[in-house]
Amino acid sequence: xxxxxxxxxxxxxxxxxxxxxxxxxxxxxxxxxxxxxxxxxxxxxxxxxxxxxxxxxxxxxxxxxxxxxxxxxxxxxxxxxxxxxxxxxxxxxxxxxxxxxxxxxxxxxxxxxxxxxxxxxxxxxxxxxxxxxxxxxxxxxx
Amino acid sequence: xxxxxxxxxxxxxxxxxxxxxxxxxxxxxxxxxxxxxxxxxxxxxxxxxxxxxxxxxxxxxxxxxxxxxxxxxxxxxxxxxxxxxxxxxxxxxxxxxxxxxxxxxxxxxxxxxxxxxxxxxxxxxxxxxxxxxxxxxxxxxxxxxxxxxxxxxxxxxxxxxxxxxxxxxxxxxxxxxxxxxxxxxxxxxxxxxxxxxxxxxxxxxxxxxxxxxxxxxxxxxxxxxxxxxxxxxxxxxxxxxxxxxxxxxxxxxxxxxxxxxxxxxxxxxxxxxxxxxxxxxxxxxxxxxxxxxxxxxxxxxxxxxxxxxxxxxxxxxxxxxxxxxxxxxxxxxxxxxxxxxxxxxxxxxxxxxxxxxxxxxxxxxxxxxxxxxxxxxxxxxxxxxxxxxxxxxxxxxxxxxxx
Numbered sequence: 001x002x003x004x005x006x007x008x009x010x011x012x013x014x015x016x017x018x019x020x021x022x023x024x025x026x027x028x029x030x031x032x033x034x035x036x037x038x039x040x041x042x043x044x045x046x047x048x049x050x051x052x053x054x055x056x057x058x059x060x061x062x063x064x065x066x067x068x069x070x071x072x073x074x075x076x077x078x079x080x081x082x083x084x085x086x087x088x089x090x091x092x093x094x095x096x097x098x099x100x101x102x103x104x105x106x107x108x109x110x111x112x113x114x115x116x117x118x119x120x121x122x123x124x125x126x127x128x129x130x131x132x133x134x135x136x137x138x139x140x141x142x
Numbered sequence: 143x144x145x146x147x148x149x150x151x152x153x154x155x156x157x158x159x160x161x162x163x164x165x166x167x168x169x170x171x172x173x174x175x176x177x178x179x180x181x182x183x184x185x186x187x188x189x190x191x192x193x194x195x196x197x198x199x200x201x202x203x204x205x206x207x208x209x210x211x212x213x214x215x216x217x218x219x220x221x222x223x224x225x226x227x228x229x230x231x232x233x234x235x236x237x238x239x240x241x242x243x244x245x246x247x248x249x250x251x252x253x254x255x256x257x258x259x260x261x262x263x264x265x266x267x268x269x270x271x272x273x274x275x276x277x278x279x280x281x282x283x284x285x286x287x288x289x290x291x292x293x294x295x296x297x298x299x300x301x302x303x304x305x306x307x308x309x310x311x312x313x314x315x316x317x318x319x320x321x322x323x324x325x326x327x328x329x330x331x332x333x334x335x336x337x338x339x340x341x342x343x344x345x346x347x348x349x350x351x352x353x354x355x356x357x358x359x360x361x362x363x364x365x366x367x368x369x370x371x372x373x374x375x376x377x378x379x380x381x382x383x384x385x386x387x388x389x390x391x392x393x394x395x396x397x398x399x400x401x402x403x404x405x406x407x408x409x410x411x412x413x414x415x416x417x418x419x420x421x422x423x424x425x426x427x428x429x430x431x432x433x434x435x436x437x438x439x440x441x442x443x444x445x446x447x448x449x450x451x452x453x454x455x456x457x458x459x460x461x462x463x464x465x466x467x468x469x470x471x472x473x474x475x476x477x478x479x480x481x482x483x484x485x486x487x488x489x490x491x492x493x494x495x496x497x498x499x500x501x502x503x504x505x506x507x508x509x510x511x512x513x514x515x516x517x518x519x520x521x522x523x524x525x526x527x528x529x530x531x532x533x534x535x536x537x538x539x540x541x542x543x544x545x
Contacts (some may be wrong), residue, residue: 026489103220103299103332103488113485 007129008066008075011082011122015060018089019120022049026110029100044098045107048092052115055089059122066129076133083126089119150455153446154462157439166430169471171427172517175420180513182413184483184501186226187509189406191326192497193443196220197399201276201363203373205393206233206382212391214397215362220366221495222267222297222327224253228359233388234273235381237520247273250339250466251361252348254310264300265331266310268339274500277333290537291338297329306502308332311346323384325491325498375443406496421520424471428524436528443532453533460529461522468521473516480510 022028028045028105062082069075093115097108157337158165207215208229231248238246250268268279271288281295289295294308294315307314315334323329335341344353351356367376377394436443443456451459483490491498501509 101301104492109488109492110486113489117481117485 019056079130086122091124172471173475181479191499222330464521464525472517
């Protein structure tokens with residue numbers, strides 16, 4: 001029983017890491033851009049950080065639900081959704097919103113690879129957990 | 143239920159699965175060794191390549207800057223930290239007139255504001271195309287013709303590509319060429335003609351009042367000493383003749399390279415020292431676990447021998463267990479190191495403040511293979527004595543001892 005909780009605990013921790021990563025661990029750029037009207041506007045990595053925070057919390061909730069759920073089929077479903085959320089986390093800085101283009105910017109050097117590595121880890125662990133729980137559910141049915 | 147065949151690998155895997163905590167700890171130790179060895183080797187190799195690139199691109203033997211700006215100048219060259227400082231332009235002619243000076247060329251440094259949205263500040267460098275000998279030679283591989291005043295040559299990390307526009311202080315420049323990656327401050331620098339740099343300073347409002355006198359100032363003088371003349375002596379003579387009048391500081395290129403090389407060696411020493419420490423710890427742990435396990439498993443070995451396993455078979459069982467543990471640990475360590483070193487290499491090297499160059503795929507593969515082999519070999523090495531001693535024992539006595 002305890003061993004079957006391990007993927008859930010990893011997903012929970014990875015989700016929490018993803019949520020705080022763009023703000024504390026590998027923070028995005030803090031500078032602002034001045035518009036032609038003189039307004040201060042945050043760079044696009046700021047919005048990436050906020051989106052990753054949301055997805056990170058979602059993944060952590062997935063990990064917690066995985067641990068609390070008693071049925072293999074339910075766990076497999078949760079693991080699938082969490083794995084896909086990991087892909088979503090990767091897509092935010094890579095495709096959906098992006099980060100600053102210069103390789104010398106903090107968001108590009110730290111946040112960008114950090115989110116990709118953490119998101120890929122969530123995807124891999126989620127996929128493994130989904131496969132294992134599906135096998136368990138299938139075994140019970142047979 | 144069909145039982146799997148009783149091969150050496152199947153028995154070794156079953157023995158490892160029976161003690162998951164012990165197996166996990168051994169894998170972790172081997173993984174730590176593989177991680178530090180592979181990660182450390184890659185970092186050291188990147189830094190060595192960076193140092194080689196730096197020495198190849200310096201060009202000048204001595205660099206003169208205003209007094210107190212020696213560190214800022216080095217930070218601009220090594221890490222691309224933008225700065226600006228000025229000395230009187232007459233210094234160049236005075237240095238050039240010395241008989242032991244082969245060439246002297248001025249440069250003008252301007253620290254830019256961010257070049258548009260979401261980009262970092264860059265170092266603008268104006269250079270004299272007529273006298274230059276340090277920038278031009280490696281720029282010519284990308285740009286065969288002279289640079290126009292409306293054009294710039296950009297470092298590899300500057301975002302717009304060749305032919306595109308880039309704006310500094312409200313003035314648009316066309317990027318004539320982009321340089322190859324250097325792993326140094328040049329990657330975030332932009333090179334322009336001296337005239338363009340002076341115009342930019344005037345137009346940007348950086349200088350107020352007597353803007354016509356702006357051409358009387360430069361930032362640094364790059365000096366090449368005639369072949370055979372002692373560089374240190376030349377530096378001392380030039381300092382003696384000009385230090386008071388121009389309030390100078392100097393950077394001897396060889397000294398700067400030696401200092402960077404020293405920092406690099408210290409870092410490599412720490413990394414390889416750490417790998418050695420993990421190697422010793424993991425080897426001792428593997429040896430202790432397998433040799434103490436030999437006593438615990440006398441009965442098991444005795445039964446295997448009575449069932450018909452040869453001495454060689456029991457020895458290979460122990461060696462296979464050790465090999466499996468170390469191979470899994472080695473693979474995990476190398477993979478983890480790759481996940482840390484490659485995605486975060488910019489962050490690591492920027493933090494270290496040392497020049498670096500990326501390695502080729504073949505070099506990376508070689509280092510990964512070497513680290514994997516070194517870590518995998520550790521298991522059989524640590525368990526060799528145990529495997530040998532098992533073959534020395536009598537089957538029945540071993541079985542009775544284990545009861």
